[in-house]
Amino acid sequence: MSISLLSGLIILVLLVIMLLMGVPIAIALGISSVCAILPIMPFDVAVLTASQRIFSGISVFSLLAIPFFILAGNIMNRGGIAIRLINLAKILTGKMPGSLAQTNVLANMLFGSISGSGTAAASAMGSIIGPVELEDGYDPNFSAAVNIATAPTGLLIPPSNVMITYALVSGGASVSALFMAGYIPGILWGLSCMAVVYILARKNKFYSNVQMSGKEKWNVFLxxxxxxxxxxxxIGGIIGGVFTATEGSVVAVVYSLLLSLFGYKSIKWKDLPGIFKESAQMTGIIIFLIGVSSIMSWVMAFTGIPQLVSEAMLGLTDNKYVILLLINVILLVVGTFMDMTPxxxxxxxxxxxxxxxxxxxxIHFGIMLIFNLCIGTITPPVGTTLFVGVKVGKVSIESVIKQLLYYFGAIFVVLMLVTYIPQLSLWLPTVLGVM
Incomplete structure (x- = not known):
């Protein structure tokens, strides 16, 4: 048995066993990676090498963007942003069938991109729009499904922390290019869901009676x-070369803080320690996970596991379309039980x-990967956004899944388009000159 196959089996078997036992993913990654290198390296050398890989894995300047974008997102979540974006979305949807649900879609796309969190979008938008939809006679399962299905769009529409993580682990892909590449796929995801909402709303006669004068619309916009x-x-500063993505994350923090403290006055100084603490905890989890995963990346590279997988898949078939479909299926399955970052x-x-x-x-592969993993956040059994949306919508997973099937179909069609039409991801960053 080759060392690549042996190491790969050790990682796979130990990782699955420990995850089934409930071992935290970061610990499971570290232990399985160290054990995979033991057949060709003494224990003390393996442990020392693993420790070095953790520190070298997180000693990357671009990773500083993650804690700052997390902090900016948390400030935004509490800064009165949600209700203002919802009101703006109401203007844009007008008198469309299911206009409140259409508002939910647009608001999720806007708020998700600002906060960088699908769960935050599902929680904020569902708790505000959901009760209004109920008063207008919308089916709660319909409303919850719309909120859940569109919350992950903000993970594709930048800024997005998972794109920064991918840029690191891929060996230096341009963060700016990834940010730009996510726009069209993210917007297509939202538009496909809006089409489903339109069809279902007309069928079920879900209409809204919300009326706004011209003056009210102007005030909402302002x-x-x-x-x-x-x-x-x-985003403009990053594309224009005024600052890097890392520096842009600091700009996002300063801007959101000033806006929330002095503009909307929705955050008080006494709230800041709690926001900082929450952001630090989230950052610690992600950075530690990245550090530990760098052990696995090194073990894979050292033992040639990626080359083994590549040869196996290319030996199975030389049809590009079949291989990409197979990768999509694997990623969709993985996404149902594993969080996006790991x-x-x-x-x-x-x-x-x-x-x-x-x-x-x-860049194209990165968008395809992230798109797949975004779908995993709204599918059981580990879909965090799904659980948040169900809780906020006060419905059961069993009842809302029936409604979600329509959206899954539309989203899967967009996934296939993104997979097989590279220009959907590459056109914008190419035009803007960031790749």
Missing amino acids: QALPCLLLIVIV ACLIFTPIFLPVCQALGMDV
Whole structure:
């Protein structure tokens, strides 16, 4: 048995066993990776090497963007942003069938991109729009399904922490290019769900009676304008070369803090220690996970596991479309029981060499990977956004899944388009000159 196959089996078997036992994913990754290298390396050398890999894995300047974007997102979550974006979305949806549900879709896309969190979007939007939809006669399962299905769009529409993580583990993909590449797939996800809402709303006669005068619409726009300017300033600054993605994350923190403290006055100084603590805890979890996963990345590279997987898949078939479909299926299954960050850290070094052998661009693969893992956040048994949306919507998973099936179909169609039409991901960053 080759060392690549032996190491791969050790990692796979130990990782599955420990996850089934309830061992935290970071600990399971570290132990299985160290054990995988023991057949060719003494224990003390393996442990010392693993320790070095943890520190070298997190000693990357671009990782500083993660804690700052997390902090900016937490400030935004408490800063009165949600209600202003919802009011803006109401103007844009007008009198469309299911206009409140359409508002939910647009608001999730806007708020998710600002906060960088699908669960935050599902919680904020569901708790505000849900009761209004109920008063207007909307089916609670219908409303919850719309909220759940569209909350992950903000993970594709930048800024997005998982894109920064992918850029690191892929070996230096451009964060700016990834940010730009996520726009069209994220918007297509939202538009496909809006089409489903339109069809179902007409069938069930879900209409809204919300009326606004021209003056009210103008006031709503002015209230939401500072929120939208955050996206323009941060993303525009990154694309224009004014600052890097890491520096842009600091700009996002300063802007959101000033806006919430002095503009909307929705956060008080006494709230800041709690926000800082929550952000530090989230950052610690993600950074430790990245550090430990760098052990696995090194073990895979050292033992040649990615090359083994690549040869096996290319030996199975030389049809590019079949291989990409197979990778999509695997990632969709993985996403149902594993969170996005560990899944990204584990499967990028495995599947990226395969896709590059097929001529796939590293940016295109990153968007395909993240798109798949976003779907995993709204599918059982470990879909965090699904659970948040169900709780906020006060419905059961069993009842809402029936409604979600329509959206899964539409989202899967968009996934296939993103997979097989590279320009959907690559056109915008190419035009803007960031790749």
